[in-house]
Amino acid sequence: MSQEDLDLARRHAPVVWFDEREPFPPLLVGYSVLRGSGPSPSFDGYLSFAPEIGGVAGFTAGKRLEGVAAVIEYALWTDWDIQHLYELEHVWSYVSEDGRLLYAEVSWHGGSGPLLQDGRLSMEGERPVAYAQPGKHAMAPDPGVFNAYDIRRRENARPAGPLAGKDGLLIGGPIAGRLEKTPRRDALANGFLRRHAFEPSFRFTKRWDALTVPWLTIDWLLADIPARLEGLLANLEAEHQQRNIWVVLFDLGDTLMVEETEEKDATRTTQRADLFTGAAELLWELRRAGYLLGLVADTRPGTYRNVLRQHGIYNAFDVYAISEELGCEKPEPRMFTAILECLGLRPEEAGHVAMVGNNLARDVRGANGTGMTSIWLRHNERYPIAPADPAEEPAHTAASFEELRTLLKRLG
Numbered sequence: 055m056s057q058e059d060l061d062l063a064r065r066h067a068p069v070v071w072f073d074e075r076e077p078f079p080p081l082l083v084g085y086s087v088l089r090g091s092g093p094s095p096s097f098d099g100y101l102s103f104a105p106e107i108g109g110v111a112g113f114t115a116g117k118r119l120e121g122v123a124a125v126i127e128y129a130l131w132t133d134w135d136i137q138h139l140y141e142l143e144h145v146w147s148y149v150s151e152d153g154r155l156l157y158a159e160v161s162w163h164g165g166s167g168p169l170l171q172d173g174r175l176s177m178e179g180e181r182p183v184a185y186a187q188p189g190k191h192a193m194a195p196d197p198g199v200f201n202a203y204d205i206r207r208r209e210n211a212r213p214a215g216p217l218a219g220k221d222g223l224l225i226g227g228p229i230a231g232r233l234e235k236t237p238r239r240d241a242l243a244n245g246f247l248r249r250h251a252f253e254p255s256f257r258f259t260k261r262w263d264a265l266t267v268p269w270l271t272i273d274w275l276l277a278d279i280p281a282r283l284e285g286l287l288a289n290l291e292a293e294h295q296q297r298n299i300w301v302v303l304f305d306l307g308d309t310l311m312v313e314e315t316e317e318k319d320a321t322r323t324t325q326r327a328d329l330f331t332g333a334a335e336l337l338w339e340l341r342r343a344g345y346l347l348g349l350v351a352d353t354r355p356g357t358y359r360n361v362l363r364q365h366g367i368y369n370a371f372d373v374y375a376i377s378e379e380l381g382c383e384k385p386e387p388r389m390f391t392a393i394l395e396c397l398g399l400r401p402e403e404a405g406h407v408a409m410v411g412n413n414l415a416r417d418v419r420g421a422n423g424t425g426m427t428s429i430w431l432r433h434n435e436r437y438p439i440a441p442a443d444p445a446e447e448p449a450h451t452a453a454s455f456e457e458l459r460t461l462l463k464r465l466g
Contacts, residue, residue, distance in 0.1 A: 055085070055086070055087060055271050059085075059087040060085070060269075062087060062124065062126065062149065062153060063085040063087060063126050063128070063269075064265060064269075065153065065180060065181075066126055066147040066149060066155050066180055066181055066182065067083070067128070067181055067263070067264035067265050068128055068130075068145040068147075068158075068181060068182045068183070068184060068264050069178055069181055069182070069183045069184075069261065069262070069263055069264070070130070070183075070184050070185070070186050070193065070261075070262045070264075071183070071184070071185045071186065071197070071258040071259070071260065071261055071262070072185075072186050072188075072258060072260040072261075072262055073186075073188040073189075073254045073255055073256065073257065073258055073260065074255050074257050074258070074259045074260050075188070075252045075253070075254060075255050076186070076188060076189070076252075076254075076260055077134075077136075077189075077250045077252060078132050078133065078134040078135070078136065078141075078189075078191075078250070079132065079260070079262050080130040080131060080132045080143075080191075080262060080264075080267060081131055081132060081133060081267055081268075082130075082131040082267055082268055082269070082270060082275060083128055083129070083130060083131070083264050083267055083268070083269045083270070084096060084128070084129035084131060084269075084270050084271065084272040084274070084275030084276070085126065085127065085128055085129070085269060085270075085271065085272060086126070086127045086129075086271065086272040086273075087124050087125075087126050087127075088101055088124060088125045088126075088127065089123070089124055090103065091103045091104075094127060094144075095127055095129075095272045095273070095276075096127065096129045096142065096144070096227075096228050096272050096275070096276060097127070097129075097144050097161065097166075097227075098164070098227065099166060101125050101127070101146065103122040103125065103148075104118045104119060104120065104122065105118065105119050105148070105157070105159075106118050106119075107119050107157065107168065119148060119156060119157050121150050121151070121156060122148045122149070122150065122156060122157075123149060123150055123151040124148075124149050125146055125147070125148050125149075126146065126147040126149065127144065127145075127146055127272065128144060128145040128146070128147070128264065129142055129143075129144055129272050129275060130142070130143045130144065130145065130191075130264070131275060132191060133282075133286060134246075134247065134250070135189070135190060135191060135224070136188075136189030136190065136213060136214045136218045136219070136247060136250070136251070136252075137189070137190070137213055137217065137218060137219060137220050137221045137247065138219075138220075138221035138222060138223065138224040138243065138247075139222065139223045139224060139239075139243040139247075139283065139286065139287075140223075140224055140279070140283060141191050141224075142227065142228065143160070143161045143186075143191050143192065143193060144160065144161040144166070145158065145159070145160050145161075145169075145182055145184065145193070146158060146159045146160075146166070147182055154180070155175070155177060155180050155181070155182065157169075157175065158175060158176070158177070158182035160182075160184045160193035160194065160195075161192065161193060162192045162193060162194065163190075163192050167194070168195070169182050169183075169184060169193075169195045170195055171195045171196050176195040176196075183195075185197040185199075185200070185258050186258075186262075187199075187200055188200065188214050188252075188254035188256070189213055189214030189218070189252070189254065190213055190214070197256070197258045200254075200256060214251060214252055214253070214254050215251050215252065215253050215254075216251070216338055216341070216369075216370075217369060218247050218248050218250065218251035218252075218341075219243065219244035219245065219246070219247030219248040219251070219341075220244060220369075221240075221244075222235070222239060222240025222241070222242075222243045222244055223235050223236075223239045223240055223243050223283070223287075228276050228279065229276075229279050229280060229283075232279070232280045233279075233280050233283055233284070236398050237395075237396055237397055237398035238397065238398025238399070239287055239398070240398075241300075241346055241372075241397045241398055241399075242287060242290040242291060242294055243287075243290065244346065244372070245290075245294070245300070245344045245345070245346060246290055246293075246344065248341050248342055248343070248344050248345075249342070249343065249344040251341075251342055297344075297406070297466060298406065298465055298466040299345070299406060299407070299408050299427065299462065299465050299466060300345070300346060300399075300403075300406040300407065301345065301346045301347070301348060301393070301397060301399075301406065301407040301408070302340055302345050302346075302347055302348075302407075302408045302410065302462065303347075303348040303349070303350045303390075303393060303407060303408065303409045303410065303421075303426075304337075304347070304348070304349055304350070304410050304411070305349075305350060305351055305384075305409075305410065305411035305412060305413065305416075305417050306349060306351035306353055306357075306358055306361070307351070307352075307353065307412075308412045308413075308433060308434065308436055308437070309410060309411050309412045309417075309431055309433075310329055310330065310333045310337075311327050311328070311329055311330075311333075311361055312327060312328045312329065312330055313327075313436070315327045315328040321354075321356075322354065323354045323356040323357050323360070324353075324354070324356070324357040324360055324361055325360055326360065326361070326364050327361050327364075329361075329365050329367075330433060330455065331455075332454075332455040332456070333365075333367075333455065334365055334366070334367050334370075336455045336458070336459060337367055337370040337371075338367075338370060339459070340462070341370055345462075346372045346373070346397060347370055347371045347372055347373075348371060348372060348373040348374065348375065348393050348396075348397075349362075349371050349373075349374045349375070349376070350374075350375045350384065350389055350390065350393065350409065350411075350417075350420075351374075351375075351376055351377065352377040352383045352384055352416065353376060353377060353378070354378055355376055355378055355379055358374070358376060372396075372397070373393050373396040373397060375389050375390070375392045375393050377389065380392060383416070384413075384416035384417060384419075384420045385415065385416050385417075385419040385420030385423060386420070387420070387423055387424050389420060390404075390409070390420050390421060390423075390424040390426060391424060393407070394407070394424075401424075401425070402425075404424050404425035404426045405425055405426065405427060406427075407426045407427065408426065408427045408428075408429055408462065408465065409421035409426045409427065409428055409429065410429045410431050410452075410458065411428075411429075411430070411431065412430070412431055412432065412433060412434075412436075412437060413437050414430060414437070414438060414439075414440075414441050414442070414446040414448070415437075415438070415442065415446060417430070418430055418441075418446050418447070418448045419445050419446050422445055422446075422447070422449075423445065427449050427450070427465070428448045428449045428450070429448060429449065429450045429451070429452060429458065429461065430448035430450070430451045430452070431452050431453075431458060432451065432452070432453050433453075433454075450465075
């Protein structure tokens with residue numbers, strides 16, 4: 055790119071307003087100046103010098119933009135989206151021969167849309183202005199897209215809060231085939247992101263100016279992405295090694311769910327049941343602390359799905375090891391090693407996994423047999439309370455969720 059192209063791109067550099075609690079603003083700008091219609095350099099789309107703008111924001115149906123001499127593509131790089139590792143959002147400025155800003159578009163969840171409000175371009179001087187979705191960074195000309203209806207605010211906030219860190223390493227788009235996605239890398243990214251979950255304020259007061267961060271040509275930015283991500287993953291791995299417990303697994307019956315309250319159908323599948331008080335709160339608290347969560351249960355598939363969905367905690371878990379799905383029951387090692395495999399953990403790393411259960415013969419024996427950290431959660435005395443042999447001796451014991459919470463904090 056020439057100095058002329060750089061000067062033109064900086065003249066129309068975008069401004070983006072973020073939620074006041076947004077933890078991950080863009081860190082780099084990749085730019086490219088197109089002098090004719092063609093495919094986007096970094097986005098799955100085609101840039102036309104005569105885009106159809108009719109039928110949107112008050113423009114006459116069928117109308118096409120005229121007088122475009124250049125399209126400037128801005129690729130806004132962020133190391134983190136609240137749900138996955140790395141984000142690349144886009145702004146496109148359409149300019150005239152004399153350098154005036156005629157029109158602009160922004161990216162939105164894999165698509166794009168006009169940066170228009172009430173038929174007018176959203177701009178500040180000669181620079182396009184957008185608003186970013188909290189945590190997700192998809193852009194729009196009006197923040198009302200994100201918070202127009204109060205009844206939807208709770209749902210709009212879920213990706214940034216309770217569901218933060220669920221997609222791991224993103225490998226689509228411009229880096230498809232250039233970086234390997236693995237369960238371990240996903241686990242590292244998800245654990246990190248959960249510690250940065252936030253409740254959006256929907257007050258867009260954090261102004262981000264593209265001119266305040268480093269710029270690269272888009273070609274250079276794309277070439278640098280794999281090395282940049284490898285560096286981030288290496289840092290996550292090093293940080294991960296400093297934690298003693300990475301994963302917390304739970305049994306279901308009489309650990310999270312009160313077995314005496316189960317209502318079953320003719321197939322012995324539980325349709326509904328109560329949870330012990332504080333169970334759901336603890337699960338979400340552990341997610342926010344950066345733990346990965348799993349369910350290891352001897353049960354019917356319909357039972358765990360029904361009960362977890364009934365209480366809104368199905369999505370709290372990252373992995374499941376269910377007896378009828380695996381064809382074995384606890385303390386069979388496969389019930390526990392399946393979890394390690396799903397998370398990309400090596401057998402010798404099993405000690406970083408805590409297994410919480412109420413049954414000495416099933417939960418504690420199985421966890422001990424695979425090298426996991428066994429925690430006996432004793433809500434009641436429905437099952438034997440004395441170990442049959444040393445293999446059933448728990449590493450730790452808790453009599454309540456409060457004691458379990460304290461124990462996990464101590465174990466780290």
